Amino acid sequence: MTVTYTAEVATCRGFGCFIKLLLRWRASVYKLVWFDLAAFLMLNYAITGIHRFLLDDVQKGHFKAVVEYCKAYSDKIPLSFVLGFYVSIVMTRWWNQYMIIPWPDSIAVFVSATIHGQDERGRLMRRTIVRYVCVCLTLVLTNISPRVKKRFPTLEHFVDAGLLLENELSIFQSLNAKFPKPGKHWLPIVWASSIVTRARKEGRVRDDFAVKTLIDELNKFRGNAGRLIHYDMISVPLVYTQVVTLAVYSYFLTCIMGRQWTGDLSAEAIDLYFPFFTTLEFLFYMGWLKVAETLINPFGEDDDDFEVNWIIDRNLQVSYLIVDEMHHEHPELIRDQYWDEVFPMELPYTAAAQPFREEHPESSTAGIQLSAAQQELQPSSVRIEDLAPEYNSKFHNDLADDAASGIHFTAGGKMSRSGSRVSTRERRFSGGSTPSNIGGSLTRVNSVTNVLRRLFSREDRPDGNKTNDDTRAPGKIPNSNSAASLQQSRYAGGGSMRIGVIEEVDEQMTMTSMRPETRPHVQSIFPQGAPPPSAPMNVPGTVSPINGRNGGEILSTSAPAAAIRLPSAPRTQRSTQSARSSAHFESAPGFEMGPVNDMDNISMSSTSTMNSDDEFLKLKTEREKQRRDKAVLKLARSISAQTQINHAGNLNASDSEALLTELAQTSRISIRPRNDNYTDHV
Numbered sequence: 001m002t003v004t005y006t007a008e009v010a011t012c013r014g015f016g017c018f019i020k021l022l023l024r025w026r027a028s029v030y031k032l033v034w035f036d037l038a039a040f041l042m043l044n045y046a047i048t049g050i051h052r053f054l055l056d057d058v059q060k061g062h063f064k065a066v067v068e069y070c071k072a073y074s075d076k077i078p079l080s081f082v083l084g085f086y087v088s089i090v091m092t093r094w095w096n097q098y099m100i101i102p103w104p105d106s107i108a109v110f111v112s113a114t115i116h117g118q119d120e121r122g123r124l125m126r127r128t129i130v131r132y133v134c135v136c137l138t139l140v141l142t143n144i145s146p147r148v149k150k151r152f153p154t155l156e157h158f159v160d161a162g163l164l165l166e167n168e169l170s171i172f173q174s175l176n177a178k179f180p181k182p183g184k185h186w187l188p189i190v191w192a193s194s195i196v197t198r199a200r201k202e203g204r205v206r207d208d209f210a211v212k213t214l215i216d217e218l219n220k221f222r223g224n225a226g227r228l229i230h231y232d233m234i235s236v237p238l239v240y241t242q243v244v245t246l247a248v249y250s251y252f253l254t255c256i257m258g259r260q261w262t263g264d265l266s267a268e269a270i271d272l273y274f275p276f277f278t279t280l281e282f283l284f285y286m287g288w289l290k291v292a293e294t295l296i297n298p299f300g301e302d303d304d305d306f307e308v309n310w311i312i313d314r315n316l317q318v319s320y321l322i323v324d325e326m327h328h329e330h331p332e333l334i335r336d337q338y339w340d341e342v343f344p345m346e347l348p349y350t351a352a353a354q355p356f357r358e359e360h361p362e363s364s365t366a367g368i369q370l371s372a373a374q375q376e377l378q379p380s381s382v383r384i385e386d387l388a389p390e391y392n393s394k395f396h397n398d399l400a401d402d403a404a405s406g407i408h409f410t411a412g413g414k415m416s417r418s419g420s421r422v423s424t425r426e427r428r429f430s431g432g433s434t435p436s437n438i439g440g441s442l443t444r445v446n447s448v449t450n451v452l453r454r455l456f457s458r459e460d461r462p463d464g465n466k467t468n469d470d471t472r473a474p475g476k477i478p479n480s481n482s483a484a485s486l487q488q489s490r491y492a493g494g495g496s497m498r499i500g501v502i503e504e505v506d507e508q509m510t511m512t513s514m515r516p517e518t519r520p521h522v523q524s525i526f527p528q529g530a531p532p533p534s535a536p537m538n539v540p541g542t543v544s545p546i547n548g549r550n551g552g553e554i555l556s557t558s559a560p561a562a563a564i565r566l567p568s569a570p571r572t573q574r575s576t577q578s579a580r581s582s583a584h585f586e587s588a589p590g591f592e593m594g595p596v597n598d599m600d601n602i603s604m605s606s607t608s609t610m611n612s613d614d615e616f617l618k619l620k621t622e623r624e625k626q627r628r629d630k631a632v633l634k635l636a637r638s639i640s641a642q643t644q645i646n647h648a649g650n651l652n653a654s655d656s657e658a659l660l661t662e663l664a665q666t667s668r669i670s671i672r673p674r675n676d677n678y679t680d681h682v
Helices: 019-023 029-054 057-076 079-099 105-114 120-144 146-151 155-161 166-178 187-201 208-233 238-258 276-295 308-325 385-394 396-405 424-428 448-455 483-491 507-514 571-587 615-648 653-670
Strands: 407-414 497-503
Touching (some): 029 238, 029 276, 057 238, 079 238, 105 120, 105 308, 120 308, 166 187, 238 276
């Protein structure tokens, strides 16, 4: 487990609190680098012995050249930068791995608070849920930690330890046989969520919000456990680790040659036998590298690795304690000793803690005190009149531009956008500018666009006359405050023209309000009253009830479409007359014959006048004409056939009349119009 020394460095005194930590051996830098340091010193002494006792003068000269070369280029290796950045990454990774280790405490608290029931089944649900949570974390740790893997090498050891039951082990084994590759650490979490759902159905969980809270906590636990596996699979890039390792070892191999003594032995005897500063440098840089090697996997067996076996035992014990022993248990509710005082003024101190009594912290400006004279408010020394020259100089260019153009704009007051609106009634019954009072006594002033349009327009005259440019009299803008100034500027030989405008007025709205508004109305679109009467029309093919002659009945189409009921004639006579008059219907334009009932009343109506440009109506009329021709031809054929039968004498009078009646009805049905312009007459 990580070696802690927090209690020893709580207070720093004297030369510091880290001095006493240098004598520790466990998890110290000496323990990490002593083997590498021993190998480094042995190699250094070996090269030194060869140089001093085995080489001749010529060989020593070559050796000295090699030493100078290594000494010159050893500083080219960026060891501090590469090694420092790498150790920073490893330290951040080490701390993040510890922070994502899931703890089942919060899940156990939620389970104890939301899954109710003091019976055996409720207790079994709570204990099983937290046991599955602990099994999930243990399965993950067996995949990433050698310590836990040595403790639980197989799933059977989970059963022996009491984390799994026999039926649960069989499910694991069957799933591993079907899907051997993926890990099964998430399976206990699935079981736990199913138990939560079953508890909700049984009413042991009172609301859906509690179910959602439990499921969210279980998913959060599963996610953190999966992130531990991700840290195990995804390491720091290997190339970076190789670069750091090569940089450190190549640097010190270079130092072995570059730090050799090649001069006079009596000149500097301090480095004659032991490379002191080279050893310190080796201790620092190699110790830095060993720290990265130790912390890159905190789930190993190093001194500073996490004690995961203790975490497994602790999680199971605390979880059972929360959901079972402490389920819905709390101390008796008794008044505290500050019940009457509401809150204590100060908690008591012991004699040992009396020197550490602390006062309430104060802000940084609490000690600043001002006298009564310093607290007096002073009037401002800046006046608005002093700012007038600056204002005039700011807008001087705008005034000069107006003077050069000859048109000046003078503000006549301010009004809001809503105040510039004129009622619809005033705009409809007014022509041109209306003397509408806007915002109380404020009079509308013509806008710049409207004024210029009226000046250069011939047609917009008060008298309605059009005159030439030479003889045109000056026009007046009715009810305008700027009319007088405009008329004066018309006859003036020079000078400027002043146009009064109102500040913050919508120009488009002003022009709209000065124009008479004419909106379409239903009375102006559709004609009102009865339609005008049409000319009388001679209806052919009708039998006069008075004289029995065809034609002669004058009917007006201006009357409403009503039924024209004729007196009933004998059945045989009507059939003969209808057959005789069928030839006249084709020559009568705009009329069609159609049956309406057994009384053989014929409805005739006038077709509406068609527009010559309307192709659709032309096509419709042509199709109706073709349909009428076919019906008349069919009727004529049936009448001729019936006449031949009567001449042959094969049918008697009653049968002939019945046949003629049936043929007439069939002909009427065939030529009945399909549009709605014809009305059945009864």
